[in-house]
Each structure stands twice: as C-alpha cells, then as structure tokens.
Amino acid sequence: MCLAIPSRIIKKDDLMATVDVMGARLEVSLMIMPEEVREGDFVLVHAGFAIQKVDRQSAHEVLQLLAPLLEQEEEGS
C-alpha cells in the first residue's frame, strides 16, 4: 500500500510532471514535493504524486528489486 516507485522526470510543467515509471509514462503532481526538481531528476512516486527526491544510484537499485515484485503483486498501490 505504501509502496513508492522511483521515476524519472521527463517533462515538467509547473506543478505537474510527466515521469517514466518502469517504462510507462505517467502524469504526476508535484504539489507536495518538498524541493525543486528538474527534468532528469528521479522522484519517488506514490499514487499519482511525487513525494520525495531520490538519487539516481538508489533509484536504479530499487527499480531492479521492484521489477519482479510488481509483476507478481498486482495489488500494490
């Protein structure tokens, strides 16, 4: 339920951003992001909102872990 997935910002438009989350494009809100983000940055995305910035290295590590998990667990939100 509280899973948040590292995603790369592709395009930013004020308080909305298009992110790449494991190959899929998604519109997310930046309303509760505590700091400025730019295109190319990684953010943790939970239920349509970016909730925190995350560095590239840990984003990649977490994505490697999540790939098989998300295929199996369809319920994670």
Next chain:
Amino acid sequence: MLENIRRKIHEVSRSIGRPVRLMEVCGTYTVAIFRHGIRSLLPESLSLLSGPGCPVCVTSAGDIEAVIDLAKNRGVVLTTFGDMMRVPGRNQSLGEARAEGADVRVVYSPLDALGIAAENSDRDIVFFATGFETTSPLTAATVYEAEQRGTENFYLYSVHKLVPPALRALMSSGEVKVDGFILPGHVSTIIGSRPYGFLADEYKKPAVITGFKARDILEGILMLLEQIVSGEARVQIQYTSVVREEGNPKALSMIRKVFEIADAQWRGLGIIPQSGLRFGTEFSKRDAVKRFGIEPPQIEEPPACSCGDVLKGIKLPTACSLFGKRCRPETPVGACMVSTEGSCAAYYKYMPQDK
C-alpha cells in the same frame, strides 16, 4: 557485501547471548522479508515479527460497511484504491457490492477520483481515503485541488491512520515483547524520524528506519543489534536516500491544512486514541461523514480470529486455529489475511508447508 553483513549479524547476536525479537511495521517489509529469504540468513536466536504495518488490513469492517452503503443506497460513485476491493465488511466486500450493481470504481490516484467528479457533475463522488502517512498528504492535496478547481461534487471518507500512535498503543499495552523496531521507510519519508522518539526515550527500544532491499533490511537489523549490544536506544535512519529527520514539511503542512487528529478504529486492535485523521473545519464541506450522515456500524471481530495477537507480535499466523483452513486469501476471515501485505497472507503465500 550481503555475506559480510550476515556474518556481523551472527557475531553481534552471539555477543548479545539471548533471544532477540524485532518487529517490522510495514506490509512491504513483511513481503520483502519472505521474498528475499531473509529469515534463512539470520541466527535462530533472532525472530522477526510483523506489526500493524498494513493499512488495508487494519481498515475496520464498519468502515467497509459504510462505503458499501454509500455506493449501494445513496447514489454515490465510490472511488477507491484497488487494494480495498476484497476487504470484507459484515457480509460482503466492495468487489461483491460492485458485482451486484453498486457504482464502485478503482482508481490509481485520488486525483483520478477528482477527474471522475469533474466529468460527472450530476453525481456525488466519494473517495475512500485509506492508508498511513504516505498516502494522507496525497488525499489532502486532492481536497485542496478540488477547492482550487471548484469541483463541488467531490468528497472524502477518511479512514487514514497514523503509525506512531499505533506503536505507542502496542507498547503501552504491556503485552508486546519486542527488543527493537524496523520502522516503515515510505511513511517515514513523510513524517521523518522524530515522531518515533518516544520508542527510544520512554520505552528504551532501539528503532531503525530502513529501505526495502535485502541489504537495507539486513543493515537495519545489524544497526538494531549493535544498539542492543551497547545498551543504547535511538531512532536511526538507514534509508538515508529518501528519509530525512524532519520528513517532508510540505506534505506534513498539507495534512495539517485539511485534517485533524482523532481516535480511530483499527481492525484487530480496536479503538486507538489519536491514531487517525478526520476533517478539520476549513474543508469540512468535503467530508463524506457530514455530507451523508455516515455512522459506521460497530462490527465485532470474528470469533477465533487471532489477528489482534498477530498484529501485536504475540502469536505467529500459523498458531491461529483458522489459518489456512477457514481463513485463506480467497476467503479471509480476519484483518491479517485480507491484503497480500498482511502477515497471515504473506505466511500463507510463502510457507507452503503450513497449508
């Protein structure tokens, strides 16, 4: 690297010289610990328990009944996260209510529910706001956004819950025998490490906020053992890439803008003081409780279900007389079996020998 941490865990456990019980408080860890086979890497003297870390599981049957009633009898479009669809109320789940014709729609984000409201201005749209502190700032922001956009037909039924008060309730009950806590990473992304200070200060329990990889969890366990062996009790952050001591101030202020803290009903645990979020005054016209006069029914916990004891770490799922028999993931009886992240569901899935 992993082997190195594993060896240190065994060394420190030996110097502690007594059994150690650590409680993890996050459904994602419950599943990750099984998936990574972490228990097999730990010494026998070290046990890992799953606390009340699954917000789907602890949503009360009365609250499920309340939203089923909204969708079935009040002409409301009830929007919800997909996880909630199978959670049983008194007689049925939201999924079963939908099969009978109730207008229940699964959304990925509360913003999608707001979108549905904008497209259906002749209907009342209620979002079933479930989840811990990871999720509540999002629903608060969506209420704020509804106000900005002037979408008048959008409401929330908030059953949001707070993690630190639940941990306080566990500790103050005196029944819970644990030596340290593995605290939830993404909840802590929002609230930071300070709200857990009482675990160390008042109860002298070490606590570590960890990430979700095998290495993170093992490192967190090692940090806890090192605190125990040196007689310390602090709240440490292992998951430093996204957790700061102060959390996410913007998210916290969004929560405070929309919600206020209130007592809340937890499935399996009962009413826990000051452990939930209900509407404050500023946005109260968005409160489904007020708009529809909701009074969730009191529904007793199913007899023989050990969920409360499982959530407190007193019993293992396998010690429950219903486990794997009457209570299975397809036909869950209690809170811990209702979500894939519940401790009973995780045990059932990953321990085939116990079926």
